[in-house]
Amino acid sequence: MKVPKRRFIVRTEIAVDRLARIALALCLALAGQSLAAGGDSRARFVSPVENQRFAPGDAVDVVVRTTVPLAAAYAGVGLHGVGVLQLTRDADGVTYRSRFVIPNDFAGSSTLTISAIDSKANPFNGEAVTIVVRPSTGPQSLSPVQADHHFNSVGTKARLYVTGNYAGGITRDISSSATGTVYASSDPGVIRVDAEGNVDAVGLGTASVSATNAGQKTLFTFIVEDPGHFLPPQDMTAQVRFERSPLEVDAALTKSQQTPIYAQTVTVTNTSDSPLVGPLYLTVIDLPKEGWPLGLAPGRPVYYLSLRPKDGLTLGPGERVATTLKLIALRSPTAPNYRLGVIRYLGDTGRLK
Numbered sequence: 001m002k003v004p005k006r007r008f009i010v011r012t013e014i015a016v017d018r019l020a021r022i023a024l025a026l027c028l029a030l031a032g033q034s035l036a037a038g039g040d041s042r043a044r045f046v047s048p049v050e051n052q053r054f055a056p057g058d059a060v061d062v063v064v065r066t067t068v069p070l071a072a073a074y075a076g077v078g079l080h081g082v083g084v085l086q087l088t089r090d091a092d093g094v095t096y097r098s099r100f101v102i103p104n105d106f107a108g109s110s111t112l113t114i115s116a117i118d119s120k121a122n123p124f125n126g127e128a129v130t131i132v133v134r135p136s137t138g139p140q141s142l143s144p145v146q147a148d149h150h151f152n153s154v155g156t157k158a159r160l161y162v163t164g165n166y167a168g169g170i171t172r173d174i175s176s177s178a179t180g181t182v183y184a185s186s187d188p189g190v191i192r193v194d195a196e197g198n199v200d201a202v203g204l205g206t207a208s209v210s211a212t213n214a215g216q217k218t219l220f221t222f223i224v225e226d227p228g229h230f231l232p233p234q235d236m237t238a239q240v241r242f243e244r245s246p247l248e249v250d251a252a253l254t255k256s257q258q259t260p261i262y263a264q265t266v267t268v269t270n271t272s273d274s275p276l277v278g279p280l281y282l283t284v285i286d287l288p289k290e291g292w293p294l295g296l297a298p299g300r301p302v303y304y305l306s307l308r309p310k311d312g313l314t315l316g317p318g319e320r321v322a323t324t325l326k327l328i329a330l331r332s333p334t335a336p337n338y339r340l341g342v343i344r345y346l347g348d349t350g351r352l353k
Contacts, residue, residue: 043126108176138214139164160197247335283341291330304349
């Protein structure tokens with residue numbers, strides 16, 4: 001049966017359209033390969049230029065120039081809400097244009113790629129260009145996406161992510177160094193961090209990593225410890241300040257125990273620039289033999305009292321935590337002279353000497 005000419009033309013157009021779509025999909029799928037290879041110089045960006053800086057909300061004019069006329073040309077933009085732009089050809093036949101607006105919640109770097117179909121319906125990837133998006137104003141505060149990390153072995157790796165909180169309730173992922181975020185480790189012998197927030201556990205112990213941007217700062221804490229082999233107690237006394245309340249009679253306990261019970265509250269403040277990672281214990285040393293903490297055995301050279309920061313584990317810079325000593329069998333209502341300290345230890349303090 002002879003196919004009418006018009007019907008044949010319609011089918012041909014559909015076939016070409018499908019071929020173009022398939023070719024475009026192939027171009028986009030191969031974009032990563034074109035980046036590695038430098039891209040086909042038959043299609044290159046005139047605008048934007050490599051590492052050109054923009055701010056969220058800016059309009060970006062895309063101009064592509066080719067050495068030959070094309071059947072179709074597209075720009076792939078690695079930004080959510082933008083995706084693939086179809087480029088419009090100028091009258092000269094080799095210049096293609098489009099425009100997009102950078103989403104207001106984006107910051108960092110983004111790579112633009114050219115996907116094209118030549119006059120013979122062959123797909124190819126042109127050259128690529130990377131733009132940098134940095135907010136015009138700094139964040140009001142920073143937030144870690146995950147603040148605490150516990151690594152069971154040396155050699156563990158991870159990536160840090162930071163959110164910037166901006167005026168108007170806008171939040172942006174500013175983990176990339178392109179946004180101005182700078183990372184630093186408190187102990188490179190335990191945790192190393194590179195410019196992009198990639199961390200590597202290189203030794204046993206505890207450490208923190210700071211992320212700063214435009215004067216704002218947030219912290220990540222790390223524990224590198226084999227749960228089957230606890231780290232020895234870490235003395236953190238030099239990083240804190242102690243305050244003691246006056247010694248007072250605890251009337252309720254005195255009545256129930258039928259003997260004087262004296263209470264004194266000890267407040268511990270982290271005076272360092274780094275978090276103190278728990279479990280944390282207040283050490284009470286050199287208590288007189290005639291007075292000891294209620295509920296504990298008398299005569300120990302050191303008593304360990306658990307400290308509970310507000311998050312249950314970490315005492316941040318400037319943060320405070322308090323615990324109350326309740327002393328039994330004191331011969332005098334005068335506050336005893338004892339020494340204080342703070343340690344970090346994951347094991348059973350009852351086995352410490």
